[in-house]
Amino acid sequence: MKRKISNPSIIGKLMILIGILVLFPITVLPWYPEDASYTMDFVYPGGASVLLGVIFSVIAMRKKQNTEKPDWKTSMGRSSLTVLFAWSWGVLIGALPFYLSGQLNFVQSLFEAVSGWTTTGLSVVDVRETPMIYLFHRSFMQYCGGLGFIMVMILFISSKHSMSLYSAEGHPDKIMPNIKKTAQAIFIIYNVCLVLGTIAYRIAGMTWFDGICHAMCSLSTGGFSTKLNSIGEYNSLSIEIITIVLMIIGTTNFAALLLLVRGKVRDFCKVSEVRFMFLLLLLAIPPTAVSLMHGLDISFGEGLRKATFDIVSAMSTTGYSTMSYAEWPQFAIAMLILMMVIGGGIGSTAGGLKIARAYLLLRLAGRNIKRKLSPSRTVEAPEYTKASGKAPIDDELAEDTTGFFIAFMSIYVVGSLALTVAADCTLTEAMFDFASSLSTVGLSIGITNPTTCSAALIVEMLGMLLGRLEIFIVLIGITFGFKMLRHPKRKQK
Numbered sequence: 001m002k003r004k005i006s007n008p009s010i011i012g013k014l015m016i017l018i019g020i021l022v023l024f025p026i027t028v029l030p031w032y033p034e035d036a037s038y039t040m041d042f043v044y045p046g047g048a049s050v051l052l053g054v055i056f057s058v059i060a061m062r063k064k065q066n067t068e069k070p071d072w073k074t075s076m077g078r079s080s081l082t083v084l085f086a087w088s089w090g091v092l093i094g095a096l097p098f099y100l101s102g103q104l105n106f107v108q109s110l111f112e113a114v115s116g117w118t119t120t121g122l123s124v125v126d127v128r129e130t131p132m133i134y135l136f137h138r139s140f141m142q143y144c145g146g147l148g149f150i151m152v153m154i155l156f157i158s159s160k161h162s163m164s165l166y167s168a169e170g171h172p173d174k175i176m177p178n179i180k181k182t183a184q185a186i187f188i189i190y191n192v193c194l195v196l197g198t199i200a201y202r203i204a205g206m207t208w209f210d211g212i213c214h215a216m217c218s219l220s221t222g223g224f225s226t227k228l229n230s231i232g233e234y235n236s237l238s239i240e241i242i243t244i245v246l247m248i249i250g251t252t253n254f255a256a257l258l259l260l261v262r263g264k265v266r267d268f269c270k271v272s273e274v275r276f277m278f279l280l281l282l283l284a285i286p287p288t289a290v291s292l293m294h295g296l297d298i299s300f301g302e303g304l305r306k307a308t309f310d311i312v313s314a315m316s317t318t319g320y321s322t323m324s325y326a327e328w329p330q331f332a333i334a335m336l337i338l339m340m341v342i343g344g345g346i347g348s349t350a351g352g353l354k355i356a357r358a359y360l361l362l363r364l365a366g367r368n369i370k371r372k373l374s375p376s377r378t379v380e381a382p383e384y385t386k387a388s389g390k391a392p393i394d395d396e397l398a399e400d401t402t403g404f405f406i407a408f409m410s411i412y413v414v415g416s417l418a419l420t421v422a423a424d425c426t427l428t429e430a431m432f433d434f435a436s437s438l439s440t441v442g443l444s445i446g447i448t449n450p451t452t453c454s455a456a457l458i459v460e461m462l463g464m465l466l467g468r469l470e471i472f473i474v475l476i477g478i479t480f481g482f483k484m485l486r487h488p489k490r491k492q493k
Contacts, residue, residue: 012056014086017152019049021144022093025137031209035133038101042137045096049089077480084477087469090117094141098125098134107454114461116141118468119349121223121319121442122433122460124450128228132209138224139213145468146220146250146349147190151183186254189261193219197246204238218246221350223319223442231309232322240309243320251316251344252277253356255387272384273345276359277315280342284311288335295329307332310443314339317350319442325432326446333432336443340435341412351440351467353408360384360401363393407471412438415463423447423456437463 023046029036094113098104104112108124115122119142127135144152194215201211210226217224227233231243249257252274259268268274285307292303306322313320314336325333343352367382382393391397415438419430425447432445437460448460466474 009057009060010082011085012053012058012060014082015049015053015056015089017053018086018090018093019046019051019053021090021140021152022046022049022097022137025097025133025140028133028136028209032132035131038097038131038133041097041100042133044100045093049093077476077483080473080477081480081484083469083473084481087117087465094137097137101134103130103134105454107457108450111457111461112138113141114464115442116222116224117145118440118464119145119217119220119222119317119351120437120440120464120468121217122436122444122448122464123224123442124448124452124457126228126450127226135213135226136209139216139222139226142220142222142224143194143216146222147186151186185258189254189257190219193246193249197242200242201239204242205234205236206239214243215246218243218318218320219250219349221247221250221316221318221344221348221440223313225320230322231320237305240305240322244309244312247312247316247318247320250318251348251350253345253347253387255347256345259387267387270385271387272359273356273386277345277355280315280339280355280358281311284315284335284339288332291329291331291335295332296327310336311339314441314443315342315352315355316344317352317439317441319436321443324446325443330428333428333445337432337435340439340441340443343439351438353405353439357401357404360393360397361405364398364401367393404471408438411463411466411471415459418459419447419456422459423452433460434463437461438467440464440467 023042026039026042029039091110091113094117095106095109098109098112099106104124111122111124114120116138121142123138125134125138194212197215197218198208198211201214202208206214213224213226214231216222223230225231225233231240253271256268256271256274259265259271285304288311289300289303289307292298292306293300296303298306309320309322312318317340325336328336341353342358343354344350346354346356363382363384383390384393385391412434415434416427416431419425419434420427423430423433425433429445429447432443433447435441436443436448447456
């Protein structure tokens, strides 16, 4: 009996969804009719994706479904491969509008789409010359990418495979009784914050268009901006404060946010990940401010303002900036790299190693030291607090956390070295921009721009995809796919 790569019905639904998302920017044309000439650049790829999705869905309905329940390894393999397909297809379809219009070459178009869907924010477009429909397309990709294709699909259509796909896309928490209600709760929180953020930006002085684009990219911790100098273009303290609030919301675990929305402030403050996030900010911002004060010859107040915004931007993996980093002192640059590597909350729109894993690694290190200093008879059962309550720090969790850390740092080292060759830059520059890619941040020290060579863009694209899909999902999906190709008739053990 032939094995299936995945349920063709789900593949069809994802293709339809991606097509609709790529068609959506056409809705801005009534406000910007001068961009009507670009309509077909969205219609062709978006329409083709919808049509192919319908064909796949019809085929799936006519074929007799295999009711045999696969083992967990096969289920994980299929789910990972489906997620990998969805993101690969999304990148291709999302890139075509840039390529068909002739604004970017093919590699640049792929790079912009990868950066958009993965909520990274590194860019090779000149926003001063980019039509409004494309600026909206970039921001909308980040907004949807923050939720994830599987999450968006579950909002409208759920199936028996939804839970495994939801987990495979990097969403660890089911915060409501069933998966669809979980997706709906997250969607409501996300959109309410979008509306409030847009209004706040408008009051602070942005146009409605800039406000909605920046709100989408702040909440998704994406970082695409409609301005060349990002948030620094506005030189507005109120806009920076609004952005900081939205970035912190975006980088906080959705399950913890739900506690806050329900008024359970005390429970929210007990979550280990949340407490550690604010501790990190408290420890990182003051020394960075002092470094900027001396390095840039500015007042401590100005240094504190810049340090607060950029440290939050780096840790939340948003990537908005208020100034160029070319003149920043090395200590401040190192702090940004550290914050980018740590990243945001697990189960949020942010990337990076994740705050929860950094917290657990420190707890594991502390436990190891304590164990060596304590009598061998000492028995302890360490716990940490999640949004759902207390959870044990057991051997399985320790193994998963350290395994991910080793894989993440190995890729970071290899990617940084590869970028020094591809971009012909210094190691510090490569470490900064590859940390930005792998942690899906979007800050750049100057390597990534419209003139960057294709080889460097490819290295960064690989980093962005591995970072957004949590590394192991990509590896499992690729491995399962190769096994399918090598042994198409062998039943998966």
